[in-house]
Amino acid sequence: MAKNLHFHFKKIYKLHIEKIYRFIYIKVNSQQIAEDLTSEVFLRLWKALQKENPSPIKNPKAFLYKTARNLVIDHYRSFPQRKEISIEEIKDMADFSQSLERKELINSEIETVQKAISKLKNDYQDVILWYYLDNLSIEEISKILGKSENAVRVMIHRAMEKLKELLKEV
Amino acid sequence: MNEQEIIAKLRVLEEIKPRRDWMKNTLRDITGQRTYLVNFNFLKTPAFSFAILMIVLVALSWLGLFNQPKSDDFKTAVLEIAENDVYDYNYYLEKASKVLEKAKTIDQTDKKSQVVKEAKEALEKAVEKLPSHPKNPKESGKIVEKVKVIKKNLAALGEEAKELTKPTKQLEEKTKEMIENEIYRIKVEAELAMLENRTLTDEQKELLKEAKNDYNNQDYLSALEKILQLTNQ
Structure with missing residues (x-):
C-alpha cells in the first residue's frame, strides 16, 4: 500500500513538478520562493494522498x-511588496544549453513576457499560463477556478487582448 | 502582434525550469524515501540487484542440480561425436560426455582408468577452449546443458573418477563466469541504447565513449561501472 502510494506520488511529481514550479516562479519572480511554495504544494498533495478520509x-x-494558486495568493497577502524581476535571476534559473547569443536572446524574451504577464490581473495570469503554456483544457481550468467553461473562454479571450496591449508597451 | 506571435512569445517561458538537485531532494524530503529521478539509477535499486541475483542463482542452481537423477531426455542429449568436428570447446565437451558414459559400462579397472584419463584430457581442453563471452544466450544455454551431462556422468562413476573433480570444477567456474559476462553484456547493451537518446554533458560524453570502448573490448563490467558513474553525475 505504502509502496503503491509512493509510486503513485512519484509519478505525479515527475509529471507536474516542472510546470507547477514554472507557474509559481512566473508569479513570484524568485527562485527561492518558487522552490519553497512548490515544495509546499507537493507536500500537501502527499499528505492528502496519505489520508483515507x-x-x-x-x-x-x-x-x-x-x-x-492559493499559496501564491497567500504569499502576496503576507508579503504585498511585489518583487521586481531581475535578469540575473533569470540567467540562473533557466536551464540553457544553447549558445551565448541564444541565451541572451532567451533571457531578454523571458524578461519581456514575464513583465507583461505580471501586469495582468491574477485570474488573467492564471488562465493565460494554464491554457497557453501548460496546455490545460478549458474544462480543467473551469474546475480549478470553479467557473463555467464559457466564463473561462471569455476570460482567456480578455486576458489575451490585455496581454497583446501590454506586450506593445514593454 | 497577432495571437500566434503572442503564443510563440509565451512559449519562451518553457525555458524556466527548476534545479534538478532541488527536484530530487524535494521528492526525497517529502516522501522520506530515497528516490531517483534519473532513469538509470534503477541499476542501484534493490529490484535490479535482486533481478541479477535471481538470474545468477537460476544459472547456478542449473549447474548445482546436475547430480539429480534425470529423465531419458538427458541421455539422448549425449550426442555421438563426429570425428571430423571442429575441435572447439563443443567437441571436447561432447567427447568428455561420451567417454564418461562409456566408462560407466566398463568393469575392468585398467581399461576404466584409461578412459578416465581420456575424459580428463577432454575436460581440460574444454576448459581451455571455453569462451568467456558466448556468441549469444542460446549458446550459453547449450554449454550449460553439456556441463550438466558431464556432471551427471561423473557422479555415476563415483570414487573411480576422483581425478576428474578438479577439471570439472574448473569447467563449472568458467561457465559461471561466462553467464555473468552474458548478463553484463545484455545490461550494457540496453543501457547504451537508452543513453543514445539522452542529452549529456561533456564529461558524461567522455564517460560514454569510455564505456563504449570497454564494451567493444568485451569488458562489460567496466562498461557498466562507467555507465553508473555517468548516470550519477
Missing part, C-alpha cells in the same frame, strides 16, 4: 494548480 484526490493535476 476524506476521499482520495480524484484529480491531482487540478489539486496541484489550485493549491499553487
Whole structure:
C-alpha cells in the first residue's frame, strides 16, 4: 500500500513538478520562493494522498494548480511588496544549453513576457499560463477556478487582448 | 502582434525550469524515501540487484542440480561425436560426455582408468577452449546443458573418477563466469541504447565513449561501472 502510494506520488511529481514550479516562479519572480511554495504544494498533495478520509484526490493535476494558486495568493497577502524581476535571476534559473547569443536572446524574451504577464490581473495570469503554456483544457481550468467553461473562454479571450496591449508597451 | 506571435512569445517561458538537485531532494524530503529521478539509477535499486541475483542463482542452481537423477531426455542429449568436428570447446565437451558414459559400462579397472584419463584430457581442453563471452544466450544455454551431462556422468562413476573433480570444477567456474559476462553484456547493451537518446554533458560524453570502448573490448563490467558513474553525475 505504502509502496503503491509512493509510486503513485512519484509519478505525479515527475509529471507536474516542472510546470507547477514554472507557474509559481512566473508569479513570484524568485527562485527561492518558487522552490519553497512548490515544495509546499507537493507536500500537501502527499499528505492528502496519505489520508483515507476524506476521499482520495480524484484529480491531482487540478489539486496541484489550485493549491499553487492559493499559496501564491497567500504569499502576496503576507508579503504585498511585489518583487521586481531581475535578469540575473533569470540567467540562473533557466536551464540553457544553447549558445551565448541564444541565451541572451532567451533571457531578454523571458524578461519581456514575464513583465507583461505580471501586469495582468491574477485570474488573467492564471488562465493565460494554464491554457497557453501548460496546455490545460478549458474544462480543467473551469474546475480549478470553479467557473463555467464559457466564463473561462471569455476570460482567456480578455486576458489575451490585455496581454497583446501590454506586450506593445514593454 | 497577432495571437500566434503572442503564443510563440509565451512559449519562451518553457525555458524556466527548476534545479534538478532541488527536484530530487524535494521528492526525497517529502516522501522520506530515497528516490531517483534519473532513469538509470534503477541499476542501484534493490529490484535490479535482486533481478541479477535471481538470474545468477537460476544459472547456478542449473549447474548445482546436475547430480539429480534425470529423465531419458538427458541421455539422448549425449550426442555421438563426429570425428571430423571442429575441435572447439563443443567437441571436447561432447567427447568428455561420451567417454564418461562409456566408462560407466566398463568393469575392468585398467581399461576404466584409461578412459578416465581420456575424459580428463577432454575436460581440460574444454576448459581451455571455453569462451568467456558466448556468441549469444542460446549458446550459453547449450554449454550449460553439456556441463550438466558431464556432471551427471561423473557422479555415476563415483570414487573411480576422483581425478576428474578438479577439471570439472574448473569447467563449472568458467561457465559461471561466462553467464555473468552474458548478463553484463545484455545490461550494457540496453543501457547504451537508452543513453543514445539522452542529452549529456561533456564529461558524461567522455564517460560514454569510455564505456563504449570497454564494451567493444568485451569488458562489460567496466562498461557498466562507467555507465553508473555517468548516470550519477
